[in-house]
Amino acid sequence: MSLSLTAALGWMILANVLGMIPSKDNHWRRAYMLIACGLPLLGWVFWENGFWTGAVVLAAGMSVLRWPVRYLLRWLRRVAVPA
Numbered sequence: 414m415s416l417s418l419t420a421a422l423g424w425m426i427l428a429n430v431l432g433m434i435p436s437k438d439n440h441w442r443r444a445y446m447l448i449a450c451g452l453p454l455l456g457w458v459f460w461e462n463g464f465w466t467g468a469v470v471l472a473a474g475m476s477v478l479r480w481p482v483r484y485l486l487r488w489l490r491r492v493a494v495p496a
Contacts, residue, residue, distance in 0.1 A: 417454070417461045421470050424454055428477045444481050451478075 424447070431443045451474055459467030475482050 415461055417457045418466070418470075420454055421458050421473075424451055425473060425477065428474075432477075444478055447478060448481065 428447050428451075431447070432440060436443065455467065455471060455474065458470045
């Protein structure tokens with residue numbers, strides 16, 4: 414297993430551990446931190462392992478951070494379709 418996939422696995426474990434710890438702000442501060450370190454990591458996985466492996470890691474990350482993804486999609490829909 415490549416170093417980037419090992420780092421992505423470590424990110425997944427960290428994200429799950431952080432999700433189990435109680436939080437007063439519904440985990441948003443931790444989600445921002447995970448996004449900030451996860452995006453470069455995702456780029457590294459794509460670059461080192463190719464598209465399909467990167468797509469699998471992207472889907473796994475999106476399943477962990479599903480609420481930020483939902484809010485991003487709602488915002489994109491609002492911006493793309495003016496009322």
